Amino acid sequence: MTKEYLISVITKDNVGIIANISGTIEKLKGNLGQLREHVLGGYLSMILLAEFPVKLEKEEIENQLGENFRKFSDEKFSLLVWPSKYNHISDNMDFTYGDNYILTACPKDRKGLVADISAFCSKHKLNILNLNTQTRNSVYNMIFILKASNSSPIKLIREELKLLEEKLGTKLMFQHYRIFKATNEIKI
Amino acid sequence: MLRPDLILDTIQMISQENLDVRAITMGIDLMDCKSDTVNKTCSNIIAKIKNYAKNLVHACDEVAEKYSIPVVNKRISVTPISHIGAGFDSKGFVELAIAMDTAAEIVGIDLIGGFSANVEKGISNADMALFESLPAALSKTKKVNSSINAGSTRYGINMDAVKILGHKIKEIANATSKEGGFGAAKFVVFCNQPGDNPFMAGAMHGLGEAEAVINCGVSGPGVIARAIERKIKEFDRNESFGIHGLAEEIKQASFRVTRCGELIGREIAKSLGIPFGVVDLSLAPTPKVGDSIGEIIKLLGVDVIGAPGSTAIIAILNDAVKKGGAFASQCVGGLSGAFIPVMEDAELASAAKDGTLSIEKLEAMTSVCSVGFDMIPVPGDIDAETISALIADELAIGMINSKTTAARIIPVPGKKAGEMVSFGGLFGESVVMPVKNAGKSSRLINFAGKIPAPIHSLKN
Numbered sequence: 001m002t003k004e005y006l007i008s009v010i011t012k013d014n015v016g017i018i019a020n021i022s023g024t025i026e027k028l029k030g031n032l033g034q035l036r037e038h039v040l041g042g043y044l045s046m047i048l049l050a051e052f053p054v055k056l057e058k059e060e061i062e063n064q065l066g067e068n069f070r071k072f073s074d075e076k077f078s079l080l081v082w083p084s085k086y087n088h089i090s091d092n093m094d095f096t097y098g099d100n101y102i103l104t105a106c107p108k109d110r111k112g113l114v115a116d117i118s119a120f121c122s123k124h125k126l127n128i129l130n131l132n133t134q135t136r137n138s139v140y141n142m143i144f145i146l147k148a149s150n151s152s153p154i155k156l157i158r159e160e161l162k163l164l165e166e167k168l169g170t171k172l173m174f175q176h177y178r179i180f181k182a183t184n185e186i187k188i
Numbered sequence: 189m190l191r192p193d194l195i196l197d198t199i200q201m202i203s204q205e206n207l208d209v210r211a212i213t214m215g216i217d218l219m220d221c222k223s224d225t226v227n228k229t230c231s232n233i234i235a236k237i238k239n240y241a242k243n244l245v246h247a248c249d250e251v252a253e254k255y256s257i258p259v260v261n262k263r264i265s266v267t268p269i270s271h272i273g274a275g276f277d278s279k280g281f282v283e284l285a286i287a288m289d290t291a292a293e294i295v296g297i298d299l300i301g302g303f304s305a306n307v308e309k310g311i312s313n314a315d316m317a318l319f320e321s322l323p324a325a326l327s328k329t330k331k332v333n334s335s336i337n338a339g340s341t342r343y344g345i346n347m348d349a350v351k352i353l354g355h356k357i358k359e360i361a362n363a364t365s366k367e368g369g370f371g372a373a374k375f376v377v378f379c380n381q382p383g384d385n386p387f388m389a390g391a392m393h394g395l396g397e398a399e400a401v402i403n404c405g406v407s408g409p410g411v412i413a414r415a416i417e418r419k420i421k422e423f424d425r426n427e428s429f430g431i432h433g434l435a436e437e438i439k440q441a442s443f444r445v446t447r448c449g450e451l452i453g454r455e456i457a458k459s460l461g462i463p464f465g466v467v468d469l470s471l472a473p474t475p476k477v478g479d480s481i482g483e484i485i486k487l488l489g490v491d492v493i494g495a496p497g498s499t500a501i502i503a504i505l506n507d508a509v510k511k512g513g514a515f516a517s518q519c520v521g522g523l524s525g526a527f528i529p530v531m532e533d534a535e536l537a538s539a540a541k542d543g544t545l546s547i548e549k550l551e552a553m554t555s556v557c558s559v560g561f562d563m564i565p566v567p568g569d570i571d572a573e574t575i576s577a578l579i580a581d582e583l584a585i586g587m588i589n590s591k592t593t594a595a596r597i598i599p600v601p602g603k604k605a606g607e608m609v610s611f612g613g614l615f616g617e618s619v620v621m622p623v624k625n626a627g628k629s630s631r632l633i634n635f636a637g638k639i640p641a642p643i644h645s646l647k648n
Contacts, residue, residue, distance in 0.1 A: 104195065104196065130189070132192050141192070143192050143195050143196075158253075173203055173256075174256065175202065176255045178255075179198065179257070179448065179451065182447040182450070183444040184194045184197075188447065188451065
């Protein structure tokens with residue numbers, strides 16, 4: 001019998017961090033599932049799902065991960081270990097399943113852009129699966145991957161996006177994920 | 189997961205480069221509509237088209253809405269009508285054309301093709317009745333398109349038919365003289381005509397086809413032109429390059445464009461519950477600025493369209509489009525190449541006006557692209573034999589090179605070379621083009637008979 005945990009780590013980026021964390025999980029006889037890792041502004045952020053033997057307590061996992069990390073690095077280290085209520089360890093993260101859409105905008109950078117668009121998504125029950133933003137030459141590129149399975153009707157979303165375009169003064173593109181997959185990947 | 193730069197590339201293609209699906213064409217078999225009277229046959233045709241295509245426009249609009257990619261033209265092609273009307277006289281064939289037009293109007297599509305016959309080896313009584321009906325059929329209908337296959341690599345060219353069709357084209361133009369001879373824009377003569385072409389005027393549902401099928405014509409030249417422009421800018425910044433680098437860029441853009449067509453065509457077919465047929469890779473221009481094959485010719489290195497090198501450029505373009513598209517689609521068919529319809533392409537029409545692009549150069553270019561003399565307005569007083577001879581030249585290119593070629597020539601009643609003619613919308617406008625040495629080919633045409641099939645037809 002196993003129990004699933006969600007583990008989150010933030011620290012200054014360096015070579016060997018993932019090896020350290022995954023090595024500790026292995027020593028604790030854990031099984032690593034999905035893992036997402038990003039480096040932003042020189043800091044690493046990682047979130048993962050792992051299964052551990054039922055008898056292993058949450059505190060023991062925290063202690064072992066913390067101790068092993070401190071042996072490896074002196075950098076500040078934020079660690080969260082949460083028991084996961086749902087079995088997501090082998091969820092299919094292929095965004096082409098179901099009705100997922102990509103919303104993109106490339107406006108001139110200003111305060112509140114993400115807040116405005118994410119409020120729109122929230123209003124229309126568009127769940128943000130992934131958000132990627134970056135500033136280039138004073139242009140703020142935003143790419144939202146959205147789950148639309150329980151959203152407002154797509155026609156209504158497109159109509160209201162036009163109003164949001166006027167408010168933000170920028171073009172908003174709302175396209176089905178399959179278009180991107182079809183035009184960029186070999187397998188359709 | 190997709191990289192952000194790839195997502196933004198796709199967005200650019202959709203938002204700035206005229207990406208669309210150019211044509212969704214439903215092919216419908218009409219063989220079981222044939223009855224003992226013209227009236228019953230007409231009713232059967234209307235009922236069958238209604239039955240299969242009643243939801244075609246809605247399905248196209250729904251999928252276009254879902255993907256936010258427009259489906260520009262919704263069309264129908266049917267079994268060549270010479271088979272359906274066999275036994276009827278020319279008046280009966282006119283009624284069949286009107287029935288096709290009525291059905292097209294009822295289901296709300298743009299155009300219907302298949303008022304057609306295959307006379308590559310000989311003319312049957314039914315084919316002749318269809319020939320006789322053409323001026324009335326195309327002047328009394330709005331949406332009906334007609335095509336005749338008058339030659340093939342396997343059987344040669346039927347010069348008896350070519351001779352008659354020269355006269356028929358003049359009659360069709362004269363019957364629609366109030367609209368500048370527009371009827372002739374809905375009529376095309378082929379060599380090696382495919383039975384799964386989604387593009388008009390040559391769309392028809394071939395005899396080897398299924399009961400009903402959805403074929404798809406992909407987006408036009410805008411996406412390709414912008415991709416070439418970007419690549420040339422990249423080259424200007426930091427690299428030396430060869431024309432093969434641009435060919436590669438066209439190939440990749442063609443892959444993406446074809447994938448969109450494949451995705452949307454299949455989804456429409458699925459929602460209608462009928463099989464998906466082919467993607468036609470042809471780059472079909474429109475008179476809209478930025479959607480021109482002529483623009484691509486200039487981008488690829490000649491200052492004016494028609495200058496030496498223009499034929500080589502069309503060869504590069506046609507080949508790269510096929511290479512990219514063939515890999516992107518499960519089943520490629522139709523014409524699949526590059527169209528150079530003078531009136532429908534603003535840059536080509538402009539080159540015709542400036543005199544840099546002649547009919548002779550267009551003929552050379554058609555030897556390496558997918559169609560032929562397309563949407564070429566010629567003086568209204570041109571003799572029928574010269575029109576037949578232009579058709580014969582074009583069909584000969586197709587016959588010898590084992591490829592499809594066609595001629596859609598419009599003798600504009602009352603107009604001379606250099607005068608403007610406009611059909612509006614997607615049919616565009618152009619000056620009437622001069623035909624050199626007109627009136628000098630009648631002896632050839634009056635020999636009639638057949639041009640024998642080439643030696644490479646003997647493949648067995």
